Amino acid sequence: MRKKGIALLLILLLAGLVFVWLSLDRWIENGLESAGEAIVGAKVEIDGFDLDLVNLSAGWQRLQLTDPNNTMQNMVETDKAALKLHSAALLRGRVMIDELTLEGVRSGSPRETDGALPQKESRKKSDDPSILEKVRDRLKKEAANLPVMQFDPQAFQKKLNVDSLVAAANLKTPERLDSVLAETQSAAEKWRAFATDFHPDDRIKAIRDELAGIDVQKMNNLPELISTLEKLKTARESFQSLQKEVQDASVAVQTDLSRLNGYKEAFPLWIDEDLAQIRRMARMPDLSARGIGKQLFGPALLSKIDQVIRYVQIARGLAIRKNESPKKNKPDRTGKTIEFPDRLGWPKFLIRGVSLSGMTNSDKDQPGLLLEGQGQGITSQPRIYGKPTFIRLAGKNEDGRSLQFRALLDHTTEMISDSLELKITNVALADLQFPSNDTGPIRIVKTNAGLAGKAWIGNEKIHMNLRLDLNNLVFDFKGIDPGNRIMVTAQDILKTVNHLQFSVQLSGRPDALGIDVHSNLDNLISDKLNMMVSRTLEASQQKIRAELTRIGNEKVPHVQSALTAFQNESVGPILGYGKQVDDIQSMLNDKIKAAEGKQQGDPTGRLRGLLELIKKKS
Amino acid sequence: MFVIKLLSKIVGVLRSGDTPNQIAWGFAVGTILGMTPFGLCSLLLWILLVFLHINLTSAILGFFLYKLIASILAPLFHMVGYDLLVQIPFLIPLWTSLYNAPIAPLTQFNQTVAMGSRAIAVVLFGPHFFLFRWIVRRYRETWEAAIQKWKIVQLVKGSRLVRAYVKIRDWGG
Secondary structure (H helix, E strand, O other), X not given: OHHHHHHHHHHHHHHXXXXXXXXXXXXXXXXXXXXXXXXXXXXXXXXXXXXXXXXXXXXXXXXXXXXXXXXXXXXXXXXXXXXXXXXXXXXXXXXXXXXXXXXEEEOOOEOOOOOOOOHHHOOOOOOOOOHHHHHHHHHHHHHHHOOOOOOOHHHHHHHHOHHHHHHHXXXXXXXXXXXXXXXXXXXXXXXXXXXXXXXXXXXXXXXHHHHHOOOHHHOOOHHHHHHHHHHHHHHHHHHXXXXXXXXXXXXXXXXXXHHHHOHHHHHHHHHHHHHHHHHHHHOOHHHOHHHHHHHHHHHHHHHHHHHHHHHHHHHHHHHEOOOOOOOOOOHHHHOOEOOOOOOOOOOOEEEEEEEEEEEOOOOOOOOOOEEEEEEEEEEOOHHHHOOOEEEEEEEEOOOOOEEEEEEEEEOOOOOOEEEEEEEEEEEEEEEEEEOOOOOOOEEEEEEEEEEEEEEEEOOOOXXXXXXXXXXXXXXXXOOOOOOOHHHHHHHHHHHOOOEEEEEEEEEEOHHHOEEEEEEOHHHHHHHHHHHHHHHHHHHHHHHHHHHHHHHHHOOHHHHHHHHHHHHHXXXXXXXHHHHHHHHHHHHHHHHHHHHHHHHHHOOOOHHHHHHHHHHHHO | OHHHHHHHHHHHHHHOOOOHHHHHHHHXXXXXXXXXXXXXXXXXXXXXXXXXXXXHHHHHHHHHHHHHHHHHHHHHHHHHHHHHHHHOXXXXXXXXXXXXXXXXXXXXXXXXXXXXXXHHXXXXXXXXXXXXXXXXXXXXXXXXXXXXXXXXXXXHHHOHHHHHHHHHHHOOO
């Protein structure tokens, strides 16, 4: 019975082994495809996978990694691949590949079928997005917020039109003239009110009568002398009080008058100020150098950078995989895998070295640049492996075309530090359109391009410099709207340009990412446009000044009339009192002189003493 | 039908020609296989079970019985496994050595549920063996005669269904 059972078991075991042997390649192939799709976010297909358990080696005939941005072409395609597994590591549950050889690596090859994943299988966005995901989100927002390159020729013309400029400007001259008018009217009112209480005529007449009644010839004795001098003294005191009041009023009214009259000198200065303000207004801040670069080339360049970052993201995902996050289901039911210190430095997955050969073009008949490259330390647990991942790719042709790519991805400590460097020279490009890929009116028919870029990506910071040089340019401007002054200006400049340079700089944390887009066209175009505005303004300066003067002169007669009225009604009468006061002063002085002549015959000298006293007091 | 079949199997095991030790060994090994997740260790145990002269039916009985219990006890296994792998410092060097040794990592020893279930299965192996051996002996010595007299057993044995089943069962001799 037991012998029969053993035989049955052996048969079952043998059948199982045969089944596993036959299915293993397919299982591993499916597993690798699923793992790759989870990273790439599009279909990964491996054809002809073969695992040799005796020699612990494997390989495939063809690998296709679909481009997630264009699922009808491959991001990477390879021909034959061969790898050797590390047996000791395999016995410890680790997958280590000592050497992986990839042949016929190429990019951009067309796919026979769509490589898009069904919606439910597409990679879900992580709850904790990586820095590159944050940067891509920021780039998308930046591209969406770029000023639209729809230049409004009417607005531009408006800026060059005197009437529009004057109408749009917040002119100060009319306001100031209104203010002078209001002040004049207020001053006139004030002095009118003053005049209702100020009546010096009676007092002038009284002092004048008092002085006329003093006869110095009648000072024949001492009592007469004293009486006359007392009268003189009283008249003098009354006069002084009157004189002070009249003089104060005269000074105040004259001050008001000259202050209000000052507008005549200020009026040309006010016009100058308004003119300067109009000139400032006519400047176009949106035509700054950075603005033009961003508007013309921003969307296309940011879209390209987004694509580059996406590829870097995929490369990082393929080269260095984060440790799997704990599963969401309750750990007390499914359990938890506890990791212990690794004494051998063997991560769960490692490719010690990769050698690859390939080409830049997908067409085997026209392979483009022939490439060769190496990779080291591609691992799922860089901290255990302890060495950074290094990737190098290079290619050169006799016609001067070359490509160099280097990446050092250091995830061996908490502080991630990824450095990437790319240099491409003398690549022929054709049919590039700006500012947008669909409707850009500037089309570069053909050019030779050079690209140089450096990037550093840390835990929460990124620095990226990218420079694109386009030489031997051939343009096509058929799509340019003749009313669009910026584009027409750009066209005029581009006709004379044989070298275009664009630079893009990303720097900082994703939430406060600095994005700068520059090109050598920036200054040329903005200078030319601003010069056009300046010239127009210069030519129109006299016209603007005349217009401003005309607007001012509409107000001036009202101000002048108010001032004249103020002068006639208030200033004239007050100054007239001053003249009468001066007359009284003369009369008073005459009387005092006469009294002095009379005192010459005073034997006692007492008369002289009194006169001195009066003079001192006056 | 399933209940009758199961009862018949249990009675069949208790009344079989195997010794109580062989039956108890089978049951105890079956409990280990039932409690622990399938892996390299269980595969080895299944092979041993076939090659050694121990009762297979009792092993299968123990396996199914404890497979049901194991799904309920998973949180307990996790707790015990976690304590053994993480909370006991003097064991950590042992686990570290196993983690770096060949083959051992393939046994999933560092998985908390696997470790906890194995530990509990090993601890319960002795009690299972002795308890089941005692049950077999007691059944054969004392309980069998008494049970055969139970009205329910008479009724069941007398039913057409059971007689038909026994006929079919005994066809092969």
